[in-house]
Amino acid sequence: MHKILVTGGCGYIGSHTIVDLIDHGFEVISADNLSNSSEAVLDGIEAITGRRVHNYAIDLCDLAATEAMFKAHDDLAGVIHFAALKHVGESVEQPLRYFRNNLNSLINVLDCMVRYDVPNFIFSSSCSVYGNASELPVTEKTPLEEAESPYARTKQMGEQMVHDFSHRHPGQNNILLRYFNPAGAHESAKIGESPTTPASNLVPVITEAAIGKRKALMVFGDDYNTRDGSCIRDYIHVMDLANAHTKALQHLIAGKQEAPVSVFNLGIGEGVTVLEAVNAFMKVTGEKLPYHIGPRRPGDVVAIYANYKKAADQLGWAPKRDVNDIMRTAWNWEKVRSQAKEEV
Numbered sequence: 001m002h003k004i005l006v007t008g009g010c011g012y013i014g015s016h017t018i019v020d021l022i023d024h025g026f027e028v029i030s031a032d033n034l035s036n037s038s039e040a041v042l043d044g045i046e047a048i049t050g051r052r053v054h055n056y057a058i059d060l061c062d063l064a065a066t067e068a069m070f071k072a073h074d075d076l077a078g079v080i081h082f083a084a085l086k087h088v089g090e091s092v093e094q095p096l097r098y099f100r101n102n103l104n105s106l107i108n109v110l111d112c113m114v115r116y117d118v119p120n121f122i123f124s125s126s127c128s129v130y131g132n133a134s135e136l137p138v139t140e141k142t143p144l145e146e147a148e149s150p151y152a153r154t155k156q157m158g159e160q161m162v163h164d165f166s167h168r169h170p171g172q173n174n175i176l177l178r179y180f181n182p183a184g185a186h187e188s189a190k191i192g193e194s195p196t197t198p199a200s201n202l203v204p205v206i207t208e209a210a211i212g213k214r215k216a217l218m219v220f221g222d223d224y225n226t227r228d229g230s231c232i233r234d235y236i237h238v239m240d241l242a243n244a245h246t247k248a249l250q251h252l253i254a255g256k257q258e259a260p261v262s263v264f265n266l267g268i269g270e271g272v273t274v275l276e277a278v279n280a281f282m283k284v285t286g287e288k289l290p291y292h293i294g295p296r297r298p299g300d301v302v303a304i305y306a307n308y309k310k311a312a313d314q315l316g317w318a319p320k321r322d323v324n325d326i327m328r329t330a331w332n333w334e335k336v337r338s339q340a341k342e343e344v
């Protein structure tokens with residue numbers, strides 16, 4: 001059984017990926033400092049998989065603590081590095097905090113992988129590396145434009161660091177996964193997106209507004225040059241995204257990767273406007289959603305959606321769910337989450 005370290009394993013995408021990894025026969029440990037999550041998610045993972053995952057509640061910017069964990073697990077087959085701060089708006093306000101956290105943690109993880117001979121690495125990148133892309137849909141060959149936020153720049157720099165690192169460590173296999181807009185929750189509604197800091201992604205904001213945790217959803221701008229004036233995104237179900245990590249890992253472990261670093265887009269290839277997403281939510285759930293139109297938000301790109309052919313061809317991956325599945329599972333999760341909070 002291959003043992004994998006998932007950093008950020010208590011977070012949104014990390015926790016769903018752990019479920020998919022366990023379903024595919026991997027053993028998993030997590031490292032998460034709980035800056036945007038809680039270990040309660042480990043109960044949800046256990047309820048789904050029957051397995052208790054151990055989390056090291058360490059800050060990966062702390063090299064000594066990170067190294068101690070690698071030393072205790074010197075048989076790792078790979079690392080999936082999710083741990084990062086991820087709020088675009090917050091990164092505009094606190095750029096140094098984003099650079100410090102996202103880059104130092106990556107440096108320490110790569111450093112320990114070399115010291116403890118861990119051969120396979122997967123990095124959580126983002127479609128934000130494309131900036132305001134010059135062509136749509138974007139392929140992995142679409143040129144990277146100026147980053148629109150310090151967050152996006154940490155992803156561009158992170159990718160570049162992995163490339164530079166790979167020149168010096170040719171035995172190391174690396175995959176950079178550029179996620180488009182992950183959303184939705186596990187079908188069981190036992191895990192989902194449950195940040196400890198206020199959500200800023202569209203789907204949790206929609207479900208929070210619908211259930212009454214927020215007064216209303218604010219749509220940031222309806223005067224963009226798009227079909228209804230709101231921004232266009234490519235929403236990918238988190239379980240489809242999770243499965244792409246399993247496939248990428250299997251690809252690396254099977255020695256199928258030819259280049260030291262490969263890049264894959266992970267989206268479903270369909271652009272959905274913010275207002276279309278709002279309507280999909282109301283149609284699928286039958287719920288009313290209070291929303292109003294606000295000003296544009298700094299750091300937002302206008303439109304972006306993926307061409308995922310490379311992941312399909314090389315990893316044998318394809319998304320199985322659409323925006324309706326996203327809204328249905330996200331809403332089921334919101335109802336469970338809100339009820340649990342009321343009972344406390």
Ligand code: NAD
Pocket residue numbers: 007008009010011012013014031032033034035036037058059060061081082083084085086101105124125126127179180181182195201
């Ligand atoms: P998340 O905030 O739910 O999970 C990240 C986890 O990392 C959190 O649990 C947090 O506590 C932990 N963490 C952060 N800094 C840490 C540190 N220094 N040491 C240890 N743990 C630390 O976010 P997510 O949505 O699951 O995102 C996972 C990754 O995917 C991130 O790298 C993010 O930038 C990237 N990504 C996310 C999206 C998205 O929309 N959710 C889109 C593109 C890329």
